[in-house]
Amino acid sequence: MSMPMGSATPLPHRSVTNIKSPTGGGSGPSTPMRSLGSNFGSPSSLRAEEDLIVIEFGTRKLQVGFAGDSAPRGVIWFSPEQQRRVGDFRIWQTDYQNDWRKRSYGNQWGRDHELWQSDVRGLELGLVGDKIERALREAFTKYLLIDSRPRRLVCVLPSDLPIPMLSVTLDTLFNRFQPPTVALLSPPVALAVGAGIRSAFIIDLGWSETVVTSIYEYREVHTSRSIRGGRMLTEETHKFLAKHLAVAQGEPDCKSNENEHELSFEECEEIASRLVWCKPSRYTAAAQPDDGLATVQEQDESDIRGQPSAPSTAIPVPLKSAASPITLELSCDQLAEPCENTFFDLELLPSSFDDHELPLHMLVYRSLLQLPLDVRATCMSRIIFTGGCASVLGLRRRIFDEVSHLARERGWDPVQGKAVEQLRTNPLLKKRGTRQAGSGPTWVESQPGSGEEQDGVWHDAANTTPEVDPVEEQLRRGSDKRPRVYGEMRAVESLGAWSGASMISYLKAPSIATVDRDIWLQQGAAGASRPSDIDPKTQRQSLGAGGLIRGTASGGAWTLGVWGAA
Amino acid sequence: MAPLTPYTFIQCPCSDPSTLARSGDAAPSDVDDDGRTFDPRAPRANFSLYPLEYLLYCEDCHQIRCPRCVAEEIVTYYCPNCLFEVPSSNLKSEGNRCTRSCFQCPICIGPLSVTSLESQPDSSLLAAPDHTAAPQAGPYILTCSYCNWSSTEVGIRFDKPNSIHAQLAKLRNGGEVRLTAKERKERRKEALQSGPLGAPAASEGENEDLDIETQFANLKTFYQTQLADSSPGGNGLSLGDLGFASPNSLTRIMSIYTGGTLHDKKAKSRVGTMREALDSDEGLQIADLDEMDAIKMLHEEGCDGTLSTEQIRNQPPHLGEVHLHGRSRFTSELRPIPYLLRTKRSKRCPICRHIISKPEPKMQSTRFRIRLVAGSYIPSITVRPLNVPGGTPTAPPDTLRPLQPAQFLLTFKNPIFETVRVTLATPATTPGRFASKVTVLCPQFHIDANTDVWDEALKDNDRDRRRRKGDDGPSQSSSSASAQPQGQGGVHQAEAGKIWERGRNWVSIVVEVIPSSLRLDLLPLTAKLVGGGAEAKVDVSPLKEDEDLLEIPMFVRIEWEVDGGGDEVGAAPSRDREAKEKRELAYWCVLGLGRVGQA
Incomplete structure (x- = not known):
């Protein structure tokens, strides 16, 4: 909508040129292609920038607010009362509360307080869409006090959301609220941003399950539930x-x-x-x-x-x-x-x-x-x-x-049990055992005397000066001299996924998965490319070059990021 | 259960066609025999059904418009309590709540009022003049006149009786003053200046507990400085960078064409990723996991000291507090709730952009300038029991007896000034597990135009003649206009194909239903009879909510002719008069007739 569709010829070499961005200094011939066509986008898209609405979807509630706010303006809880017909006022009847037995038959106890279940088999997707729509409408009219002009949306969605559910969510958003784009953010990353850190270990004590996610340098590296x-x-x-x-x-x-x-x-x-x-x-x-x-x-x-x-x-x-x-x-x-x-x-x-x-x-x-x-x-x-x-x-x-x-x-030893214990305590094997029980960050220093080991490779590696790793250098340079905390257990407070997403959107960091309305309506979820096919660099570069007018979605390929991974 | 009065809901045609299909496991068999039967019990149906009063009508598109399919524009923002109009610019900066002195009680959501907290000796004296003379005395509190909650319970008192909102923002529960970000900064500056003890001050800063607002602000500034430092082209990411006019863009373009050499030095010194926040000045907060105090408090106060879910959800997000994992818990943590602002909205048809509802912008007025309610365009349907076999004496009077035919009178009232033809269609049996048989005795009829009442009164004889006119009127000539026929029981029989009664702009017809039995043990038998499909399993779970309600889906199609005007002429000039244009409107509606008795 906001993008000049005519100029959307997908340039096959664009991604390559973007990798060789001028940041690398002496990285060979630098490329004029870097200023994406997006700079010529119509200024009308700037106007849409005004209100960016951040929506966090949870199983029980929906949090809605404007980007840049520190807390959501409205929280909508899903409840059976929300699913009644308009004009059905039975909730106000005096004996309504006593009638719960009848209501809880059939629909399992408490399930109607949830937006969705991760088991999609028995789920009616249209109903999920209806619930989202009604909740959002309530949030928009009651808490955000906005009219129904199209606005760009940022959704904080669990990245393990099944694709049918993601599809129905996006369908509802695009069909009922006409946003030009919807950007997807994953809650763990947003939480890390909301805490001011780049790596985090997130323990999400959620409604339907507890999800433990490790974030390393803003990437989800491991998750279990x-x-x-x-x-x-x-x-x-x-x-x-x-x-x-x-x-x-x-x-x-x-x-x-x-x-x-x-x-x-x-x-x-x-x-x-x-x-x-x-x-x-x-x-x-x-x-x-x-x-x-x-x-x-x-x-x-x-x-x-x-x-x-x-x-x-x-x-x-x-x-x-x-x-x-x-x-x-x-x-x-x-x-x-x-x-x-x-x-x-x-x-x-x-x-x-x-x-x-x-x-x-x-x-x-x-x-x-x-x-x-x-x-x-x-x-x-x-x-x-x-x-x-x-x-x-x-x-x-x-x-x-x-x-x-x-x-x-x-310790941090995956192997445990009686046999291991015996092995460890066995005096005959003591020599080897020292290395085995190595723990945490002290691992590297704990091996100064191991040069005499029979392993020649080890010997060399311990004594050569480490190669200069440019990435490591970069990481080190940005920091000041204050020490980071490593290797000790520590809990950090985050402002919450919503606030993190609000921060991300406020800072105009583009999301990998940004879905354009027209493209979605044409192609649906099936049109999304794999995240690996999309060059993330293109998108991240646009943070610097043309970040405000997104240059990516107008191109041929777009992705749902981790959400689209089947 | 309160007695059920028959009701009508209308499905807005805007809903997806997929809603019309049956949902769940029964879907395949039903689609086979009747692809488009609307099931009022499908969970999705609840989202598309509206009472007639909620619907609007677009005159240009000739279509019903429900709250889901209108485009809204905001006329004014106002506080529902003080009726003060809030300019829209304030909304962005000050949020969605009233920033004057309007508060709701956090316990019972009643309105709070500001009262002065007189000192004790004054109140014991009964000297009335004193009170009237010095009403400004003392600190002020907010009190609820309904549940007697007062802000003293959370230790909040105000110095001034006005602008409570601003005062409250600076107060923590217990009366402790909260520093604003500016004050905090100033204080830190002072601390740095006053002594050379910079190091202790910094270490103090590291563990400082920040409230949500401050933490967010700190984080924001932190990220902004980091982004400015680390983004490669030195782009500040500001709006100005977009145009070619900005110096930043120029340097960037230059750097592009000169192979980046122009930038190299600068870039090298700056390149780097963002680092993470390291102390509370940068927004990092070490979590305080020790909740022993709260646990102790919980044990001391028990259930009464805690908040109900409802109360917690009503609490506004309190940004001036340390992170409480999203909520407060104890009654001592309650905050008065500032009133949420409301809006007056005008509504437009999303297709033709014509305004279909526009309220007066003035707050005190509840009138509308434009308001095209559907009730004045489509016939209203009222349901009345006609011949319902009485239930058992113990059951409420509105109960229908299962397996006994009951008759209901549907009265269609025509609001427009044209004669309309109505065609009704219902499925022979209601959808759902308990299928009742439905027969509309007269599914096709016409309703006379909504002419002037006086015309009607003056042409009394004429009316009589018309009522008896030929085909469809009941043959009871002696009844006056107001006489209701159901009193005569056996005399007046409902006949198939004939309308029951006709008036100036209304027609009554009879619907006969045979409610099904709600017995679960009979369900396998009836399900086979009704469904006819090869359903392997019959759902014999106990009665769900509202499953005993007898609801009939009915497809209503109305046709009428108007004087064709403008461009649409010629669309359908097939009718007798040449300049007439044919219009039609079709929609599903749901008639709730009553509860089926359990027997």
Whole structure:
């Protein structure tokens, strides 16, 4: 729309010329092609620059605001009430809240509070589109107070979103709101930007699952997930409350059906968010400063130890949605139970978990373990907690401590078990063992005396002066002399994915995946090229050269980036 | 359950055609026999159905326009509480909330009022003159007259009774003053100047807790300096760089043609990637994972001390607070909610750009300058029970008895000044698991024009004659215009192909339904009968919400003729009068008749 379509002849050599940008100094003949045709774009596209709307999609809510704001202006939660007909006012009827049983039949308990499920099989995509549309319309009229002129959108979308869902989202946006372009950003990167760091280890305690993503130099390098998230917490809370409800009603042995729900989803969720908390780790205060790996923020030991035992008083928990209203008296320790079961499950053996249901501390530890050494050292001191469950009191600290403990106990050694232990303690093999247990950033220095090893290559590598790595040089030059934090566990606060995206958009950094309306309507998701076919350099260069008027989408190839990876 | 009054919803024709198809597992079989039956129970249907009152009408496109298919323009922004008009420029800078003294109670969302907090001895005295004489005394608080919440509960008091918003922005809960970014900067400068102890000041800065706004601002400046340093051409990425007029562009172009040598030195000194933020001045915040205080507080205060989800969601994003992972939790962390601004919007047809609704710009006025509501263009449909076999005495009166035929009277009222022909179509059975049989006794009829009421009254005899006119009127000549026939029960029989009653601009017809039984054990039998398809599985899950509602999808097609004017003449001059133009409008609507009793 904003682009001169006529000048859109895809130049096959353009990408090559862009790689050889003049930044390289003496990099041979420099290229006149660098100023993309985009500089001649009509100035009308500048006007569209005025309002850039950033939308963060979550499973439970939608956050909407203008780029450059520090926080979203409006948050829309998905709920069954949102899916009613216009003019259906039954929510205001007096007995509406008591009717939850009828409502929760059929549609699984609480599923209608979600925008989508990652299992696309049973999902009606059109409905997802409708929900998005209605939520966005509400956000635009209620919170952003904007009219329906087309505006450019920036979407923060999980990068593992199935393509049908991505497609329906973009369809809805393009058909109903007519934005000239939609740019896609991935939440972990936005979070890293929102924290001011380039590499991060993001623990997203989300609704449907917990996703652990490692970001290294603004790239997602590793991700793993576990179903232990907000939904499971709510379900555990329900299980927990139902159990105590049965006891209170004097029928403790009444085995209720798995699918039967004693309490409404809304109430369980409310209790989960209000009262459920997380006990501190058993290992909290055992941080050894000399370990180098796990310097936790110093903590008064007695303070923590005394804490959980002190309040043994019962907390009244009023339940309204039970068959008859009742108030349960639950102790504080009991209220930590759902959280314990959901996120840690310490009673079970570590080997009893499947890959998709790892307890969080193991998930984080394993995920860190799988990272390359340098990346791990960088990431482990830039842990960002985010997601809805990060607000469970004490949970962040608990995960942090458990992971620190695991790291201290096992080191960063993927191999463990009795055999390894024997091998390690075996005095006969002691010589070789020193290298094996090498950990963290001290790895390189720990081998000064290994020159006598039989391995000749090793010998050479240790003594030659390292080659000058231009990339490394560059990295070093930008920094000032202040030391970076490496190799120690540290948590960093991020402003959040929305704010990060707002920052990115405000700084006008172009996104790799920017979809043009006309092209999308013509080609749909099938028209997208693989991200590797698109030269990212073209896009990144345009940050300098013609960043404001995007020069890429008008060309033949466009990509959905990581979102389009099938 | 409140008794259900029959209702009508209209589906805006703008919705995707895909909505019309049946959804879910039942889709294939239904598409086979009737490809386009609209299912009011499909979850997507809820998004395209509107009561008639919500719909607008474009006179030029002759089409219904629903809230989804209009283009909106904002006439004014205003605060719903003080009705103060807010200029649109303020909106960008000051956000979407009222920046005067309008606040909502964070507990019950009632309006808060500013009251003065008199000192104790004054209030104990009953000296009225004192109060009237010095109402300005003391600090001020916000109080809710509904739930008695007051801002003292979160420790907030104001010095002045006006511009509360500005005062509140500088106050933290508990009354602590919050520094603005400017003040913070000044203070730091002072600290640097006052002593040579630069190092301690810097280290202090590293661990400083920033509120969200400050952190964002710090990050922003950090990134901007980094970008300026690291971007290769020395481009500041400002808007000015785009044109050829800017010196930056010139140097860049020069550098392009001179092989980059012009830039080399500079570039080399600057090249580098952005580094990360290193301290709180640059926006980096080390997370404080210690939440023991909050846990302790939770244990002390219990459920009552915490906020409900509803209250949390109503809280505006409080930028002046340290990152709380998106929300506050305790009642002591509540903030008064400034009113969200509202807008008055004019609406345009997205196709022809004609205005179809335009409110008065004045805040106090609720009138509209232009407003083309659909109700004055398309016939309204009202539903009335005609002959409904009574349910069991215990059931509410609106309950329909399953498997017993019930008759409903549909009254179509014509709002336009032309005679319209109406054609109705319904599926023989309602879609869904519990298929009720539907018969429209008279699916085709015409409604007389909405002529002047006085015409009608003056030509009383004429009216009588017309009512009995030939084919379709009921043959009860003695009934006066106002007499309702359902009282006569057996005398007045509904007949197929005949309308029930006709008035000046309205026609009543009869719809007969046989509600299906809601018994789940019968479902396998009926499902086979109705669906006819090879459905392997019959859904016998318990009754879902609203599944006992008897809703009939009905396709309404109305045709009328207008005096052709302008360019559209000649489109359809086939009718008897030469300058007439034929118009038609077709849409689905849903009639909710009642709840089927469980028996």
